Each structure stands twice: as C-alpha cells, then as structure tokens.
Amino acid sequence: MSKVLYRTYRPKTFQEVSGQEHVVRTVLNQYASGSIAHAYLFTGPRGVGKTTTARLIAKLVNCFSPKKNEPCNACDACVSIASGQALDVYEIDAASHTGVDTVRETVIDSVRFAPNVLKKKVYIIDEVHMLSTSAFNALLKTLEEPPEHVLFVLATTEIHKVPETIISRCQRFDFKRISADELVERMKGIVKEEGVRVDETVLREIARHSGGCARDAESLLGQVLALGEKEIGMTEASLVLPATQTVLVEVFVRSLKDHAAAQAMTQFNTYLEEGIDLRQFVSDTISWLRDRLLETVGGKTNEFSIAFLQTAIEELLATQQMRANEQLPQLPVELAIIKICGVDFHKQGVDSSRKGKSEEIIVTVAPPCLPAGRGFSLGEAIDEPPNPPTVFDTVPIISLEDVKNKWPEVYEQIKSCNASLPMLMQSCEVCGVEGEHVELGFEYGLYVETINQEKNRRLIEGVFEQVLGQRLRVKAIQKKSKHSEDEMVGELLQEFGGSVV
Ligand SMILES: [Zn+2]
Structure with a gap:
C-alpha cells in the first residue's frame, strides 16, 4: 500500500x-x-x-x-x-x-x-x-x-x-554509506514534494534505523507517509518504526537493581529467544546505564545509586572482552547478572575486592520457566537463600481480578513509555487470565493487529512485569462490540415480534 x-x-x-x-x-x-x-x-x-x-x-x-x-x-x-x-x-x-x-x-x-x-x-x-x-x-x-x-x-x-x-x-x-545528515536532507526534499509535514525527529529516527542505506530510509519513510496524516510526529510514526530496545533495556536494568537475578536472567534469555542481537543488547544496556550515570552525577536524578551504575557498567563491559563459549554465547552476561545482583549497594557500596565472592551472592532460585539447557547452577548459594524468595518460586498464576486492579497502573506506565499505544489501550478491556496468559479485548481488528505486533506486545509485557512483578504473555483479541450485539438483539426481536423487558 x-x-x-x-x-x-x-x-x-x-x-x-x-x-x-x-x-x-x-x-x-x-x-x-x-x-x-x-x-x-x-x-x-x-x-x-x-x-x-x-x-x-x-x-x-x-x-x-x-x-x-x-x-x-x-x-x-x-x-x-x-x-x-x-x-x-x-x-x-x-x-x-x-x-x-x-x-x-x-x-x-x-x-x-x-x-x-x-x-x-x-x-x-x-x-x-x-x-x-x-x-x-x-x-x-x-x-x-x-x-x-x-x-x-x-x-x-x-x-x-x-x-x-x-x-x-x-x-x-x-560507494559509501550515506550519512544521517544527508539522508535527512534527502527525506526533507521528499516530504516537501509529498506535501506532508514530518518532524525532523522522525526523519532522524528513520535515518538511524537505515544505517546509511537510502533505499531502507525511503522504504521506512514510505510506510510513515502511508499513515495518511498531513502532519507526522513521533507519536504517529512510532506505530510504524521498528521498536527500539530502550524499553527492554529498562526492564532488564530494574531487575538488576532489585537484585532479582532469576528475573533478569529470564528476561535476558527470553529476549534472546525472541531474536534480539546479544552484542547489540549489551552495548545498548551499557549506553543506557552510562546516560543514567551522567544524569546521576549531574544531580538530575537519584533513582539509581552511582555504586550500582558503576558496577553494572563494569561487569557488562567485561563481558565484551570475554571469549564466549560458542554453544553458550550468553554465558558471560549470565555470570555478570549474578555478579551485579550479588553486590549489596546499600551496605558496602562498591568494594571490588569482595565483589562476586560466593558468600555475598544473593540470588533467588532459577524460575521454572527458564529455558531448558540454559539453567545455571548457583552451587551452595541455593541452600540458604538470604533473601525471601521471589514470586518465581511459586507457579506464576495471577487472577483476572489482580490484573484488573492493577490495570490503571499498567495504563499509566504504558503512557509514560509510549506516546501512541495509550490511544489504543484506552478502549481495551482485560478479558481473561489463564496461567501466565492475559487476553486483552479490543473492538477493532486493526487495534488487535497493532497490539499483537511484537514490539508493542513486548512493551506491554514489560510493563506488566514491572507492575505485577511477573512475566505474563499478552495477547490481543477482538471482542464482540456492544453495538453489534444490540443490532443482533434488535434483529431477533423484529423476527419474533418481541420487545426488550
Ligand atoms: Zn537527454
């Protein structure tokens, strides 16, 4: 189209x-x-x-x-x-x-x-x-x-x-890759010809995704223009542009900060199974942590302690130097997760001489959903977990009521990390929960399609995880609209000559 x-x-x-x-x-x-x-x-x-x-x-x-x-x-x-x-x-x-x-x-x-x-x-x-x-x-x-x-x-x-x-x-x-500036200039010319206003931030984002390839840039721009709007900002464009990993990185880092090693491990392995590039994910995580470090040092935020940010950056940087086992390329990062989660940032700050020693390792038991063959042995640390077990120790079941109660919070979180999804989520109804599966009902097929797109689904799952503390599988379904039900009732009544009581 x-x-x-x-x-x-x-x-x-x-x-x-x-x-x-x-x-x-x-x-x-x-x-x-x-x-x-x-x-x-x-x-x-x-x-x-x-x-x-x-x-x-x-x-x-x-x-x-x-x-x-x-x-x-x-x-x-x-x-x-x-x-x-x-x-x-x-x-x-x-x-x-x-x-x-x-x-x-x-x-x-x-x-x-x-x-x-x-x-x-x-x-x-x-x-x-x-x-x-x-x-x-x-x-x-x-x-x-x-x-x-x-x-x-x-x-x-x-x-x-x-x-x-x-x-x-x-x-x-x-022939060289085309610089982002040149791609943006070129796209500016095209949108002008097309008579559409597209924010420069959108064009920059497209250029970033295209890696210097004019054909890719113009193909993405074509999809953005196909939205049919006369003015296109990031809100509209984010429905079409490929997902950035920022949300995944954020969810992962929060698990590290909470010392939830098992949770971080599951998230990391799930991302890998879903096809994320390991090296890219690690370097995105490092650069995200660095941004937070700069903000923290500059006094703009105190959400993360400097000790945590420093340790996490150091450990993840170290994984880039490690020679990875070919069968288990994710192993260095898994070890880093255990190390980062094992440091008590409140008690000792960063003490590199003690960091990573087994008696300090505070980890919870591996979750039952950790993929087979990717498990890890924590040795003696498992015998006496010094922390209360995480939610993963129990079978991850949550009730429909729990999800409905937390829904406003979930909605607010989604609003804070994505500008366009909330427009669709407004009309959403939590229809059913079974085990780890949550069904979200929407009136329109187009909404269902959009929500089920991998990047959107992942984002929502990430938010669910943040709010409810466990990983759920989200699926959008089309619910029967009130309108059509009324119509059906009307038709039946006409047929049988009755009336609504
Ligand atoms: Zn000629």
Whole structure:
C-alpha cells in the first residue's frame, strides 16, 4: 500500500545523488574532458546509489542535448532509459539464475554489434560477483578489447568475490554509506514534494534505523507517509518504526537493581529467544546505564545509586572482552547478572575486592520457566537463600481480578513509555487470565493487529512485569462490540415480534 518512494524519487541528475560526491565529481570531469571509461566497477553497501548512478551515466553518454554535464531528462534517449525501454541499455541482475546465462550468451554475443538507436550500448550488471567462472571469463575477454560503442557498469556489494582480473580492467569506485545528515536532507526534499509535514525527529529516527542505506530510509519513510496524516510526529510514526530496545533495556536494568537475578536472567534469555542481537543488547544496556550515570552525577536524578551504575557498567563491559563459549554465547552476561545482583549497594557500596565472592551472592532460585539447557547452577548459594524468595518460586498464576486492579497502573506506565499505544489501550478491556496468559479485548481488528505486533506486545509485557512483578504473555483479541450485539438483539426481536423487558 505504501508508495514506493525509492522509485518515485530516484535521482534524475548527478546533482541529486546523495553522499557520493567523490564518484560524481570524477565521472563528470571525465565526461567533460571526453575521457569516460569503457568499464566502471561500483562497489559498496546495498541501497546507496550504485545502480542509480549507473543509469545516470547511461543517460549522460546517450543524451541528445545534455545541459551542463547533466542529462536533459527530456530527449528520446533519456526518456527511454528512465522508463527501462531503451533497446541499447541492458540491465542484468547477476544474482538471478537467468542473469548468469544472459551475461554469457546474450551480452557477450551482442557486444560486437553497433547500438540500435543510441550512441552507446550500456551494460549494467548488478551483483556481478554472482557470475560463474565461465561467465567471468567470457566477460573478461570483452573487457580486454572493448568495442568503442560499448560501456560497462558493474556493481557489487561483495568486491572480494570479484576476480582480480576483472577489477583491474575496470575503473573502480567505492560507494559509501550515506550519512544521517544527508539522508535527512534527502527525506526533507521528499516530504516537501509529498506535501506532508514530518518532524525532523522522525526523519532522524528513520535515518538511524537505515544505517546509511537510502533505499531502507525511503522504504521506512514510505510506510510513515502511508499513515495518511498531513502532519507526522513521533507519536504517529512510532506505530510504524521498528521498536527500539530502550524499553527492554529498562526492564532488564530494574531487575538488576532489585537484585532479582532469576528475573533478569529470564528476561535476558527470553529476549534472546525472541531474536534480539546479544552484542547489540549489551552495548545498548551499557549506553543506557552510562546516560543514567551522567544524569546521576549531574544531580538530575537519584533513582539509581552511582555504586550500582558503576558496577553494572563494569561487569557488562567485561563481558565484551570475554571469549564466549560458542554453544553458550550468553554465558558471560549470565555470570555478570549474578555478579551485579550479588553486590549489596546499600551496605558496602562498591568494594571490588569482595565483589562476586560466593558468600555475598544473593540470588533467588532459577524460575521454572527458564529455558531448558540454559539453567545455571548457583552451587551452595541455593541452600540458604538470604533473601525471601521471589514470586518465581511459586507457579506464576495471577487472577483476572489482580490484573484488573492493577490495570490503571499498567495504563499509566504504558503512557509514560509510549506516546501512541495509550490511544489504543484506552478502549481495551482485560478479558481473561489463564496461567501466565492475559487476553486483552479490543473492538477493532486493526487495534488487535497493532497490539499483537511484537514490539508493542513486548512493551506491554514489560510493563506488566514491572507492575505485577511477573512475566505474563499478552495477547490481543477482538471482542464482540456492544453495538453489534444490540443490532443482533434488535434483529431477533423484529423476527419474533418481541420487545426488550
Ligand atoms: Zn537527454
């Protein structure tokens, strides 16, 4: 449904190409001095403008009335190339099965013949590293003695797979990831064209998620614009943008602070099972802790003690240096959890000489829901737990009434960490609780879909965990609306000629 911005706003001139000035300037200088190469090799990450630039070169060398080193975008040559109809411009995706055969048979054979209409035949071969050895050999012969009327542009994301013999016959350009500033500038141009106001914070967030890839940025922007609003801020955009891990990190850190080792361990392992990247999670947690440390030192908050923040940062940093066991990559973090939870920050502050000694370890028994094979032995520490057992010692069952009583608190918490979800949650009703499963009823299917999206579901589960002290599974369901029930009653009454008493 979302508009394909990447195609609509593909740069039509070299001026519009973002972030690849070094390539553009060299190519245009060559063009101006009549020394365009016969073969270019573009390498770099996906979605940064390699094929776009290749098409621009195809236009430039064939344009009937170029203006100031730019294709006119109006002549027959420019128009036919832009629409993909030009007989003399061949675009081949070597990653497809047909690509390999096309290169070997069609390209190499047709190279000898003069162009049909245009000045030059242009062969754009994308993902060229995928070619077979025989196809590379055939291509190499052509590159060694290229006919005057032919121009090759090869593009690849994996230059190390391209034979040295091919690379040495081409003029090579390395395309860079596009900087966040450049992506934001580009997106500003697009939203202006679309007549929509989008907050710069939203554009920055999109740029951050795109990792320097224009195609990803424009695809995300397309989804944001598809919301159909005329003004889009973070509130609206957060429904579409990928979840940040901030909420998960926060929930995890609070468990550490509460010395709830078992709980932190379960959270951490659940996140992993749900596909979170371990290294990313650890570094996100460290940077979140650092932010709190700066705030605490600066006197802005006293929610966490400096001793806790310092210990947690040190222990997590240490896990990044540890050589992880291949079968159990999560082990260093699990050990860090035990160490962090074992320090009594109120009694001793940070005493690194005693930190981590077994007699200090205050941990609760591993929860029954800890995944099999990921359990850990606490040795003697289990025999005499110095702390009262956590809620995990009992079977995690909670009543519908408990959940309903705590609902206002849950709602307030959700409001504090997400701006858009509360709009949907307002109409929500806690329908049922069974074991660890909580059913939330909504009137509209769209709401159900949104709440059941992993990032939203996780956020709500995280809040439930904070408020109720145990991990619950949340599922949104569609409840029968009052309205339709009334209608049904009305219909029945009509049918049987009765009335409501
Ligand atoms: Zn033209």
